[in-house]
Amino acid sequence: MNVSDIIEKFLLDTLGDELSVNFNRNELATYFAVAPSQINYVLATRFTPERGYMTESRRGGGGYITLIRVSQNVDDVLTNYIDQTLSDGIDYGKACQILERLTADGIFTENEAQLIKAAISDKALLAPTVAKNKLRGSILKCVLLETLKTHDDGE
């Protein structure tokens, strides 16, 4: 297991049930004996908006980083993702983050998320790398739209 994964886990543990957690970048970096910028790397790759996180920070003396779990109305989340993935395409990692987030929100079951992941994996999408993201975006969009439909029906 690499250090970034360990730091991720540590932050998740520290976050626990709380809405946010506050820390000092250099301190954390020293604790895990990594370059300070690796903290940014972990935040950028693991605690993304797709997964429902955001950060705030301040430089200078007494500087800090706050990691925040954002909660949002589920339909809004869905529509946001639909709008976003609509045009630009999306890579597999980001797509998984979205699916995990939606699973955490109870929109998908674990199994459904797994199936969708399989459907949009690089392996499934036999296309040149460039085209893949576009295609994946389109597929995901259709799936989310379908979900939005049945979700609305359901209530």
Added chain:
Amino acid sequence: MNVSDIIEKFLLDTLGDELSVNFNRNELATYFAVAPSQINYVLATRFTPERGYMTESRRGGGGYITLIRVSQNVDDVLTNYIDQTLSDGIDYGKACQILERLTADGIFTENEAQLIKAAISDKALLAPTVAKNKLRGSILKCVLLETLKTHDDGE
């Protein structure tokens, strides 16, 4: 006996009764004094879906390969479909039939089938018509494989 056979045997032994085994490609290659890519060769020729195996992996620091056993004997229906959709591609109607059949068999829930249908609809697959069936086949294959995997987990 050639080295590939030996590596195959080693992996089978290591796998034992477990559902999956995790290893590092370079380490394994070094251990058997072969080129790293030979590990891929062994996986590609011996641990195929048709034989009841699949793999997952990650590159970069802390990278790994996971060899996963999927159900070998039980799900003949599924494996048949997998073989069929593997090569030729499949049109949307046929795909839906398969999904409905599998839903009737209790492999998929209604909802799961809906999601998959959305994912392989003509709308989702932005590609030339000719390419669509091929692509749909590939996606469906991945989904079915995934199902075999999680199916095994459950029992």
Added chain:
DNA sequence: ATGGTCAATGGTCAAAGATAGTCAAACTAT
């Protein structure tokens, strides 16, 4: 009060490192 300086933060980005994947050429066994 006002502005200047400096140390203590955090941010960015590109390079280096660490893996795994692909593919075709060379080799080997049948």
Added chain:
DNA sequence: ATAGTTTGACTATCTTTGACCATTGACCAT
């Protein structure tokens, strides 16, 4: 000859590091 194996060059992806930049607040001089 043909099919299967082995190798290596090249590629793709993920992680880790470090050099350089930006911001903030404390302290100081005026």
